[in-house]
Amino acid sequence: MNDRQSVSRRSFLAQASGAVGSGWLATQWPLFLAAATAACQRREAAAGFAHLSEPLAATLEAVAEQILPADDTPGAREAGVIWFIDQLLDGPWADMSTTLEAGAMGLDNRAGADRLFIELSFEEQTTVLKGIENGSFFSTMKLLTLAGMFAMPERGGNREKTGWRLIGFVDHHGWQPPFGHYDAAPEDLADAGSGA
């Protein structure tokens, strides 16, 4: 079984299309939001995951941390990305867990005979992931990590708006002009940049 075939049709196509999501997903927003909010509560209470096993969660969290690592700002682990992923494995996205389990198992196989992926150094993990970065497991993890970092915190990740603070997104409910540098002071337009 190759990696592609093992992936659920939905998560594979969400990646392969270069597009997003699942067009024919029967979404019941309040239901999901309730599940997501429950994930936040479990996260804050340091309770267990609703869907992920502890070992699987540890592996996926390590992968997420590789995608968005902590440096001078928090990374995926501190942002609680894994809690976003956990809440997502409910309802319509449940079949994605097969992809994640198979992918995590593949990482442990690649880690060597005597070690698990999570026991590798950060640099060793990076090397292993570079070997699978074009596969669908890693593509799925990239999307889930970005979503867990940047989706609204009520979805389970983006703890204390970690992701939003990283990129400078401020979630005020409304704004008034000026919005940015170049509409604030049109006379400064000469400073727009060094030229292309």
Added chain:
Amino acid sequence: MTGRQFATSEAVDFVIVGSGAAGGILAKELSVAGFDIVVLEQGPYRRTEDFNHDEWGVFFENELSAHPLWNDPQSFRASENEKAQPQPALPPALYARTVGGSSVHFSGNYWRFRPVDFMERSLYGSIAGTGFADWPISYQELEPYYTMVDWQIGVSGAPGPFDAPRSKPYPLPPLPIKSSGALLEKGARALGLHPEPAPLAILSRPFNGRGPCIHCGFCMGFGCEAGAKSSTLVTMIPLAEATGRCEIRPLSTVFRIETDASGRVNEVVYMDAEGAMQSQKARAVILAANGAETPRLLFLSESSRHPDGLSNGSGLVGKYLMGNAHSETSAWFKEPLNDYKSVQVSRIILDFYESDPGRGFYGGGAIDGRPLLDATPIMHAAFGVPPDVPTWGREFKRFLKHSFTRKMAAFASATSLPLESNNITLDPELKDDKGRAAIRVTYRDHDDDLAIAGFLQQRAVEILEAAGAERIWAHDVVPATLQAHLLGTCRMGDDPATSVVDRYHRSHEVPNLFMCDGSSLVSSGRGQPTMTIQALAFRAAEHITRFARRNEI
């Protein structure tokens, strides 16, 4: 709430299928004129207070565009020689399923077509292999209805240097300029072009009992939490319901339109919110279901009398699908633009609107400045990365930190030529999970469509350079596989052999059946069709009212 409920056994004056840009207007105009109306809408009845800023739900779970109760997949192929493949990730014909239709999730770019759009075939001659044609009506004929859109729907804007003649000014001033607009304007002026405030169906001031835009930024793709986006949900539908003669029936998915022995339509079969089959009797039916769903319903309504689909004697139902060509050019600037705030577009360049035979191909279009998909954090992180930046790891994270507030796009929207080989048909195998044949989209842009998109991209690069961008990258212009503008599939015309509806949107074959939505368009305009779809709907409603009062339906 709904002011009136009709029994399905009671023949109402009109059943309107679809409550979107056109259907909402038809419902309001015809109910105000005194007719009894049932509107069948396949989506749920979401209200302003139901909309949210949940980017994952809207963009990744397609909350507004997926059917909330069942799977309704679509398939896609680039040519009729291929087998179409199901497209679960995103439907190739993209539209919102909700009361108000795609006017709920659109960006509200509201330019009028110009006089030239209605007569290009006469001006430029035929284009081999295409269905390039004049409209049966002129801009002058449509102008009063554009003005009705301005004033009844609520359009913000300012006079521009290329405006077609207009009988009344904009009711509202333009929305405030954004940094993307200021930079587009700077670059354009340096090149001798004429940027202007973008006309938008979004309120800049309080209007008709609605509050103005709060510049929250969750605009394209989202429902408006402020009710400031001028969807038919907040403009027309409340007025229709207030007449006491219009029932909006959400979560009602139409299966077919039945005809009687005389060949007139007499009832509409649909599945209701509880999953039960219903049949609403009607004296006349108007399909305003969009340029993909309207032809689908005509095909689904085939019968021994209409073996190729209802109203398809011309064989043109579903054909001449046009989607508007696009190109995208991204740029970074030194200082933060914060283009995630407010509406998508604040400035637009219309200098290249008209086709210029000197370019060697047909086409014209516009360039605007906007965040495009970088207006929200996940989309930016997932799709906003230039090709030479890693897509994970420390460098990627540094990129995200710098880029989100500093990026903009110059986005070009252009013409699309009508080709018989671009069309909506029923997929012979794929079905929704209630058994209706799925929409099959067959589409490849004409080479001229790609040429004009590429031409506008070259101009966009020059504009961004002149604006002083630190970095510019052009996204490849490739044939489109996804359309949000669904145009031309039941085209309007005087000749029943070369069109599906007449100049009043009446079927050439079924006297009490009308089609009025994007499917009616004969040519594509330059990229922003909703205002024209709505002008057509106001005009259709006036003529349909006249016919009904004279017993001519």
